[in-house]
Structures are given as C-alpha cells and as structure tokens.
Amino acid sequence: MKITVKLFAFFRQDRFKEEERRYPDTTTVTDVIQGLGIAVDEVGVTMINSRHCALDSSLKAGDVLAIFPVIGGG
Amino acid sequence: MADKIFRVNMTDLTTSVEEVPADWAGHGGRGLTSTIVAAEVPPTCHPLGPNNKLVFAPGLLSGTAAANSGRLSCGAKSPLTGTIKEANAGGTSAQLLAKAGCKALIIEGQPKDDNWYSLHITPGNITLNKEEEVVGKGNFDVVETLTERLGKPMGIITIGPAGEMKMAAANVSVKDPDGKIRSCGRGGLGAVMGSKRVKFISVDSMDGKVEIADPDKFREANKTFAKALVDHPVSQALGTYGTNVLVNIINESGGLPTRNFSSGQFEGHEEISGETMHDLIKERGGRVKHNCHKGCVIQCSQVFNDAKKKYKTSGFEYESIWALGADCAVDNLDHIAEADHLLDDIGIDSIETAVAIGVAMEAGVLEFGDGEGLVRILREEVAKGTPLGRIIGAGAATVGRAYGVTRVPVVKNQAIPAYDPRAIKGIGITYATSTQGADHTMGYTIATNVLGVGGSVDPLSKEGQVELSRNLQIATAAIDSTGMCLFIAFAALDDTTCLPALIDLINARFGISLTGDDVVSLGKYILKTEHDFNTAAGFTKEDDRLPEFFSLEPVAPHNVVWDFEGEEIDTFWDF
Ligand code: SF4
Numbered sequence: 001m002k003i004t005v006k007l008f009a010f011f012r013q014d015r016f017k018e019e020e021r022r023y024p025d026t027t028t029v030t031d032v033i034q035g036l037g038i039a040v041d042e043v044g045v046t047m048i049n050s051r052h053c054a055l056d057s058s059l060k061a062g063d064v065l066a067i068f069p070v071i072g073g074g
Numbered sequence: 075m076a077d078k079i080f081r082v083n084m085t086d087l088t089t090s091v092e093e094v095p096a097d098w099a100g101h102g103g104r105g106l107t108s109t110i111v112a113a114e115v116p117p118t119c120h121p122l123g124p125n126n127k128l129v130f131a132p133g134l135l136s137g138t139a140a141a142n143s144g145r146l147s148c149g150a151k152s153p154l155t156g157t158i159k160e161a162n163a164g165g166t167s168a169q170l171l172a173k174a175g176c177k178a179l180i181i182e183g184q185p186k187d188d189n190w191y192s193l194h195i196t197p198g199n200i201t202l203n204k205e206e207e208v209v210g211k212g213n214f215d216v217v218e219t220l221t222e223r224l225g226k227p228m229g230i231i232t233i234g235p236a237g238e239m240k241m242a243a244a245n246v247s248v249k250d251p252d253g254k255i256r257s258c259g260r261g262g263l264g265a266v267m268g269s270k271r272v273k274f275i276s277v278d279s280m281d282g283k284v285e286i287a288d289p290d291k292f293r294e295a296n297k298t299f300a301k302a303l304v305d306h307p308v309s310q311a312l313g314t315y316g317t318n319v320l321v322n323i324i325n326e327s328g329g330l331p332t333r334n335f336s337s338g339q340f341e342g343h344e345e346i347s348g349e350t351m352h353d354l355i356k357e358r359g360g361r362v363k364h365n366c367h368k369g370c371v372i373q374c375s376q377v378f379n380d381a382k383k384k385y386k387t388s389g390f391e392y393e394s395i396w397a398l399g400a401d402c403a404v405d406n407l408d409h410i411a412e413a414d415h416l417l418d419d420i421g422i423d424s425i426e427t428a429v430a431i432g433v434a435m436e437a438g439v440l441e442f443g444d445g446e447g448l449v450r451i452l453r454e455e456v457a458k459g460t461p462l463g464r465i466i467g468a469g470a471a472t473v474g475r476a477y478g479v480t481r482v483p484v485v486k487n488q489a490i491p492a493y494d495p496r497a498i499k500g501i502g503i504t505y506a507t508s509t510q511g512a513d514h515t516m517g518y519t520i521a522t523n524v525l526g527v528g529g530s531v532d533p534l535s536k537e538g539q540v541e542l543s544r545n546l547q548i549a550t551a552a553i554d555s556t557g558m559c560l561f562i563a564f565a566a567l568d569d570t571t572c573l574p575a576l577i578d579l580i581n582a583r584f585g586i587s588l589t590g591d592d593v594v595s596l597g598k599y600i601l602k603t604e605h606d607f608n609t610a611a612g613f614t615k616e617d618d619r620l621p622e623f624f625s626l627e628p629v630a631p632h633n634v635v636w637d638f639e640g641e642e643i644d645t646f647w648d649f
Pocket of ligand 1: 364366367370371373374375559560561
C-alpha cells in the first residue's frame with residue numbers, strides 16, 4: 001500500500017521532507033520509523049491524517065503519517 | 075545590596091527608596107507586580123490616568139548565577155484588556171535591577187506638564203531627569219543614542235513611538251546583551267509608561283551584587299538545574315530551530331490559525347517554518363543560537379540576516395511569525411522579518427498588531443498575503459500614528475469594531491495567539507480563563523495537547539482540558555515569579571530533578587525552606603489575587619468566554635467548533 005510519510009526538524013537530515021512510499025499491508029508506525037533508521041526513543045509525536053497516534057497504530061492505504069522528534073516552543 | 079522598593083511619583087516629581095513591606099518580601103516577578111498592583115491600584119481606575127501604577131520587578135532569582143533567571147516582570151492595569159496585567163521579557167535589566175537592590179520599581183502619578191522624563195537607577199538610588207533628545211525616536215535609535223551618552227553598557231528599558239502615542243498594544247522594550255530589543259509585549263504596558271511620560275529607564279548596577287544566603291547549596295542546586303535544562307530534548311530543539319519549530323507541527327495538527335482564523339492549516343507553512351528559517355540563517359551567516367540574557371542555557375533566540383547577509387531581526391519567535399505569516403497568509407519570511415524588525419523599533423506587540431492587521435485584511439483594508447502591504451502599513455501608518463495606524467495600534471478588537479468585522483479573535487479585547495482553540499481545546503480554556511485576556515503563555519496546554527510533554531491529553535476532546543489548564547496556570551504563575559524563562563517548564567514537566575532543584579535555588583538564595591506545596595500555594599495565591607482585582611474592576615464569569623464565531627464556524631481540517639458550555643469553563647476557578 002502507499003503511505004505518505006512526512007518528516008520534520010532534524011529527522012529530515014539525509015532523509016526527506018515528504019515522500020509517498022510503499023509498505024506491506026500490515027505496517028505499523030514503528031515499522032515505518034525503524035525502516036527509516038530513526039531511533040524510536042527520539043520520536044516525540046506521530047500523527048496519522050493530522051490526528052495523534054500511538055506507535056503501534058496500524059496504517060492503511062492512503063494514510064499521511066507525520067513523524068516529529070521531541071520538540072517544543074511557545 | 076539589601077532589597078528595597080524604589081518609588082517614583084510623577085505628579086510631584088519625587089523619588090524614594092523604601093524598605094520592603096513584610097508581605098512583599100517572599101515575592102518576586104509576577105507575584106510581586108500583581109501583589110503591588112492589587113494593593114495600590116484602584117481596580118476601576120483609567121489605565122492611562124494618574125491612579126494606575128506601572129510596576130517592574132525582577133524575579134526571585136534574577137541577578138544570581140541561576141540558569142535562565144533573567145526575566146523582568148512588568149505589571150499594571152492594562153489599557154488593552156482593563157484587567158490586571160503582567161508581561162515579562164529577557165534582556166539585561168532584570169539582572170541589573172536585582173544587583174542594584176531594586177526588588178521593585180513603582181511608577182505612579184502623572185506629570186501635569188507635557189515634558190518627558192527618564193529614570194536612572196544605581197544601587198540604592200534613583201534619579202529623575204527631563205528628557206528631550208530621544209523623544210520620538212524608535213527603540214533601536216534610543217538604545218544606540220543612550221549607549222553612547224551613558225558611556226558604558228547599562229540596562230535600558232524604553233518605549234518606542236507606540237508607547238509615546240499611548241497605543242493600547244504598545245510594548246515596554248528591554249535592551250538585550252547585543253543592544254537589540256526584547257519585549258514585555260502583551261496588554262499595552264508601553265502605553266501606561268507613556269501616560270507617565272517616562273521615555274526610558276537606565277540601570278547601572280555598578281559593583282552591586284545579589285546576596286546569597288547559602289552559596290554552596292546554591293551552586294549545587296544550579297548545577298542540577300542547568301543539567302536538567304540542557305539535557306531535555308526540547309531544549310536542544312529550541313537551540314537549533316527556535317520556537318518557530320512549531321509552525322509545522324501546529325499546522326499538521328490542524329490548529330494553525332490561518333487567514334484571520336478561517337482555517338486551521340496554511341498552505342505556505344513550509345516557507346515560514348523553523349526548518350526553512352534554520353537553513354536560511356545558516357546560508358546567510360546569521361546565528362542559529364542566541365540568548366536573550368546572560369545565563370540562558372537553552373538559547374531559543376537567533377539572529378536572522380536579510381538576503382544581503384545584513385542583520386534584520388533577532389528573537390524571531392513562532393507567535394510573531396505565525397501572526398505575520400499564516401494569520402495574514404504571508405508566506406515570505408523576509409517580509410515577516412522586516413515587519414518583526416519594525417514592530418521592535420516602533421515598540422508594539424507583534425501578536426496584537428499582526429492579528430489586528432489580519433482582521434483589517436478580512437475587512438478589505440489590504441489583501442490576505444500582501445506582505446509588502448503589511449510592512450507598508452507598519453512603516454507608514456502605525457509608526458507615524460495616522461488614523462488607520464492608531465486603529466491598528468489599538469488592537470484587533472478595535473479594528474473589528476471600526477470595520478464591522480464579526481470574526482475577531484480576542485478574549486477580553488486581547489488577540490488570541492497562534493493556536494486555534496477549536497482544534498486544540500485546552501488552550502481555549504486558558505484563553506477564556508486567563509486573568510489577563512487571551513495569552514498562550516499563561517497555561518501552555520500545547521505541551522500536553524500537541525507536543526506530548528507532561529503526558530498527553532487529546533486536543534480535540536473536552537475531557538481533562540479544564541484541569542490541565544488549571545494546573546498549568548497555577549504552575550506558570552509560580553514560575554513567572556522566579557525570573558525563570560517559561561521554557562524551563564518542558565524540563566520541569568518531564569525531569570523529576572528539575573523542580574526540586576529550582577526550589578533549592580530559591581531556598582539557598584533567601585535562606586528559607588519552601589516546599590513543592592508552598593510553590594503550588596504561591597501560584598494559586600497569584601491567580602486569585604489577579605482574579606479578585608478583575609472582579610473588582612467589573613469583570614464577571616461572562617467575560618471568561620471565547621468569541622461567538624468559534625462556536626458557529628467549524629475549522630478545517632477537523633471541522634470542529636468550540637463546544638464548551640459556560641458552566642464547564644467556570645469550574646476552572648474551583649480551587
Ligand atoms: S530560552 Fe529563549 S526566551 Fe528563554 S531565556 Fe533563553 S533565549 Fe530567552
């Protein structure tokens with residue numbers, strides 16, 4: 001299935017900003033993170049289609065997955 | 075230097091240095107400005123009249139070696155909201171005031187003539203002088219002229235043209251270590267300073283030092299505290315991308331108010347994001363990291379250069395970039411930087427002014443997306459005080475009224491900042507219940523609603539939001555009393571060594587033994603003191619509401635409205 005993956009802040013270094021990628025049907029958020037060589041404990045927030053999601057959430061075709069490191073501001 | 079209260083009466087042009095009343099001794103920063111305003115300002119007075127008082131107070135730890143402790147609180151009754159107000163900023167003055175033994179500076183009364191004045195503070199002493207040379211000048215010119223005149227680096231607290239014109243969005247501006255500007259931005263305190271006819275305050279601490287009751291304990295606690303700050307990943311991201319790292323995540327969450335709050339996502343978000351800004355800063359030889367005062371170990375500030383690699387602005391914050399950017403649909407970071415620079419120079423709140431321009435765009439005064447037009451309005455209208463400039467300088471609510479706009483994002487007349495309360499509901503509770511009008515910093519639920527710091531509470535559900543906002547508002551009131559920058563809160567929420575170390579610092583400084591519970595009580599006392607002032611000024615729970623359009627107009631992409639009932643909001647005060 002096709003998933004759009006968006007990366008932010010330093011996760012973009014040597015990777016990409018946004019890419020449409022192919023994954024097997026039973027892929028979870030953690031699978032995508034690990035597949036990109038990102039350490040799971042560096043991940044702060046993940047969202048599927050603009051809604052916060054757990055790391056073990058399953059993805060479905062057409063989802064937009066956004067992966068952020070731990071960030072803050074205000 | 076022993077701490078004293080410095081007082082200036084502008085009616086009879088006298089000054090005095092007084093002992094600290096016992097009730098005030100345990101307070102600093104916001105706790106002290108609010109205590110003094112509540113004790114001495116009649117709540118129903120006109121904010122720009124002789125009965126209002128402008129109060130400055132460094133935090134409890136300002137002037138010491140404690141990391142991130144250099145914030146200066148400024149308080150009064152606000153001409154924008156009519157409520158009590160505290161705004162704080164970095165810069166060098168908090169540390170210098172503390173070293174000069176100034177626990178608080180109270181400016182009261184009003185001159186009967188049209189002269190302008192300046193104040194000069196040295197250890198144990200304050201003088202009042204007539205001022206002509208820098209009157210009418212912008213902030214950068216004021217700082218440059220005074221640095222030359224004074225002949226050595228000093229603290230400078232000043233107002234720009236906006237403050238002189240008593241615009242309700244005017245800042246009190248504070249010189250930073252590089253001679254640039256930090257702002258006590260919200261609520262028009264610069265107009266209060268202008269109404270007192272004080273153009274600037276200079277601070278020379280000479281060889282003054284803050285006394286520490288237990289230096290060894292203090293040093294130990296500071297080590298632990300600074301380590302907790304430096305180690306927290308949020309601090310590291312702040313040092314790299316600044317607060318503007320938020321543009322993309324708030325946009326992704328659907329809570330980035332766009333085109334005067336008509337959508338929750340901005341198609342130009344990438345152009346104005348922290349990531350883009352970081353790359354531009356590097357490319358143009360600016361500085362990615364920078365601190366607003368000595369001793370900050372987080373360094374969220376930065377120096378942003380223009381395309382010719384010349385200095386354009388610093389302290390380029392998310393909320394300013396959001397307001398000038400997404401809210402006005404401007405996707406050109408150079409236009410936004412130019413506007414940010416002008417706002418610093420004019421001395422006017424970047425949030426209030428830009429949201430006011432967003433409302434003016436909705437009214438058709440200029441087009442959404444017109445960055446050049448926005449810069450022109452600041453330079454030609456606001457800075458010069460033309461009728462349009464004064465309407466904008468009076469804030470978003472005034473623009474809405476002048477042009478008959480119904481989508482006016484304000485609470486208690488103060489512009490709502492960078493997070494849409496329909497899509498991030500906790501922050502809506504903070505906007506509604508804050509004692510000072512809409513202000514994200516009063517109880518930053520974004521940490522928990524969006525960023526996953528301090529736990530997580532679903533931003534789209536009503537569940538848990540009132541409690542979240544209440545706990546954060548109590549904690550924030552206490553932190554605002556210490557002189558600490560609020561960005562220590564990320565480490566405080568996650569790292570169990572951080573808050574105890576902060577309390578140890580206060581105890582070692584004063585030789586006392588506060589506990590965590592005392593700190594919570596302090597926060598509650600501050601909120602209640604402020605709330606009581608507002609009640610006496612005529613505010614009721616019906617003022618703790620968001621504008622109607624938030625419950626009528628669903629915001630994309632989640633297509634949600636603000637759905638809290640009044641009674642649910644009112645439970646905020648059950649403590
Ligand atoms: S983190 Fe930012 S706002 Fe806070 S003290 Fe440092 S530079 Fe100033």
